[in-house]
Amino acid sequence: MPGYQPWTQGYHPHNVPAPVNGLAIASLVLGVLCFLPGAGLVLGLAGLRQIRRRGERGTGLAVGGAVLSGVGLLLWTLLFATGGASSLWHGIKEGARDGAGVSLTEGQCFNAPGGALTGVTYDVDTVSCAGAHDGEAFASFRLRGGGAYPGDDVVADTADERCQALQNGYAMDGWAVPAYVDIYFLTPTEDSWAAGDREVTCVFGHTDEDGHLTGSLRNDETDLDADQVAYLKAAHVLNAALESAPGEEYVEDDLAGHKAWAGRVSAALGEQARMLRAHSWPDNAAGPVDALAADLDKARAEWAKAARAGDADTFSAHYENGLDLIDPIRAVFVRSVLGLATTPPSVRGDEESDGRMQV
Numbered sequence: 001m002p003g004y005q006p007w008t009q010g011y012h013p014h015n016v017p018a019p020v021n022g023l024a025i026a027s028l029v030l031g032v033l034c035f036l037p038g039a040g041l042v043l044g045l046a047g048l049r050q051i052r053r054r055g056e057r058g059t060g061l062a063v064g065g066a067v068l069s070g071v072g073l074l075l076w077t078l079l080f081a082t083g084g085a086s087s088l089w090h091g092i093k094e095g096a097r098d099g100a101g102v103s104l105t106e107g108q109c110f111n112a113p114g115g116a117l118t119g120v121t122y123d124v125d126t127v128s129c130a131g132a133h134d135g136e137a138f139a140s141f142r143l144r145g146g147g148a149y150p151g152d153d154v155v156a157d158t159a160d161e162r163c164q165a166l167q168n169g170y171a172m173d174g175w176a177v178p179a180y181v182d183i184y185f186l187t188p189t190e191d192s193w194a195a196g197d198r199e200v201t202c203v204f205g206h207t208d209e210d211g212h213l214t215g216s217l218r219n220d221e222t223d224l225d226a227d228q229v230a231y232l233k234a235a236h237v238l239n240a241a242l243e244s245a246p247g248e249e250y251v252e253d254d255l256a257g258h259k260a261w262a263g264r265v266s267a268a269l270g271e272q273a274r275m276l277r278a279h280s281w282p283d284n285a286a287g288p289v290d291a292l293a294a295d296l297d298k299a300r301a302e303w304a305k306a307a308r309a310g311d312a313d314t315f316s317a318h319y320e321n322g323l324d325l326i327d328p329i330r331a332v333f334v335r336s337v338l339g340l341a342t343t344p345p346s347v348r349g350d351e352e353s354d355g356r357m358q359v
Helices: 022-033 037-054 059-082 084-100 152-170 190-194 226-242 255-278 283-307 312-325 328-338
Strands: 109-111 125-127 135-142 181-186 199-206
Touching: 135 152, 152 181, 152 199, 226 255, 226 328, 255 283, 255 312, 283 312, 283 328
Parallel strands: none
Antiparallel strands: 109 125, 109 135, 135 199, 181 199
C-alpha cells in the first residue's frame, strides 16, 4: 500500500503574497520613536483604510503604530500643558553644554566644585573677584584640528605653553602676581572634543588646593598709565629672551645652544634699552631710566661676548657678568618711581636662578 503524503501547496508562478502597506510601516516607526505622534496616528488610520481597500498586509502594524502614536500624542499634550516640555528641553541643553565644556570669559572669577583646579569638571560658579575665589580666567584660545582627539598630553602641553605666553597680556607686571599664584587651564575632554569643543581657558589659581585668591590680578593697559605700560613692554622683550634658554642646564652639555641663547638675550637687551630711551619719561623717572638703560648696554656687551665664546669657561665668565648687570634689584628704583611693584618674584620650587627671571 502506498504511504500517505501530507497535503502541500503546489507551485504556481503567480502565487505571490500580498505586499505590506507602506503607511502601516511608517506609522509603527513613528509610534515607537514617539516622534511626530500626530503624523503617526494619521498614517496608521490611513493605512488601515488602504489595507481594507487593496487587500494588503500590515493590519497589525497599522493598529500598533496608531495606538503608540496616540499614546505619544497624549504624553506630549500633557508635557506642554504642565510645563514638562520646557524642563525636558532645558535638560537637553544642559547635557549639550556639559559635552562642550565649561565656558569662562577673560576677567571672570569663579569657584570650582570642591575647590580643586585639577581633574575633570563640568561646571563652575562665577563669583565677584573682590571676595575669596578659586580662580580667575585671564585668557582663552581655540585649539586647531578637526580630526580625532590628539590626546591629554598633547592638549595639556599646548595649553601650558600658550597660557604661559598669554599671562603677560593680562598681568603685565609679573612682580605684582603673588608667589602663591600659579597657572591652570581648562581644556576639552575627549568627549567634548567629539562635540566640537576646542576652547582652552587660562586661569590663575592658588598653588595650595585649600587656598583662595582675593581681588583681581589684572593689571594691563586698562588700569596702568602710559609710563608704566612703556616700561613693562620693554621689560617683556628681555623676559621673553631669557625664558628661551636651552633645555640643557649645564653649558658643557650644549655650548652651541647656550651661545645662541646668549645672542638672543644680547639682542633683546639692545631692544629694551632702545625702547626705554624712545619713551618720554616724567622728570622724576628720566634719570633712573637712563641709568638702567646704561646698565642694559653693559649687560648687552657681556652677553654678546658669551655668544661668541669659544669654550664653556669663557661663556660662563661673561654670562655671570651679564647676569649681574640685569639683576632685578637694579630695576627696583625705577619701578618705585613709576608706581609699580618693587618686590622681585621669587624662584619657585627647586628651579635655580639661571637667567630665567623677570625684570
